[in-house]
Amino acid sequence: MPSATSSRTETLADDLLGAVGRLTRWASRNADLTVPTAALRLLALLDELGPTRIGDLARADNISQPTLTVQVDRLERAGLVARQSDPEDSRAVRVRLTPQGSASLRDARSARAAALTPILEAAGPEQRARLREAADALTRLLRDLPATL
Secondary structure (H helix, E strand, C coil), X not given: CCCHHHHHXXXXXXXXXXXXXXXXXXXXXXXXXXXXXXXXXXXXXXXXXXXXEHHHHHHHHCCCHHHHHHHHHHHHHCCCEEEEEECCEEEEEEEEECHHHHHHHHHHHXXXXXXXXXXXXXXXXXXXXXXXXXXXXHHHHXXXXXXXX
């Protein structure tokens, strides 16, 4: 039987994931994005992981390898990602962000932040200070996560 602390921690985890997910979806819907959100998710994953094999990317994004291959093909045609040989296995390839892909991801992040800025400005200084503390705490928590696929 789970302890009360474990149950509260699980509830906190669920609440955090729900709030961050909803915030990200809201910002994406209200931002002037030039790249579809599914593509941005893949670009962000590559930004986080660096050059990665397609199978590893598919596992990291919890989608099938054929689905991810279609997305990579589309992004490669758009110049946002490129394939490169895997230095550890000459038969394999890794996918990496191109400078254009990095710029598109940066632009999307800026557009999402711009969409959210008026909401934060309307929140008031005390609530913004609490949100700043929460954002800093999440950043520290994420910084310390193990780098796994």
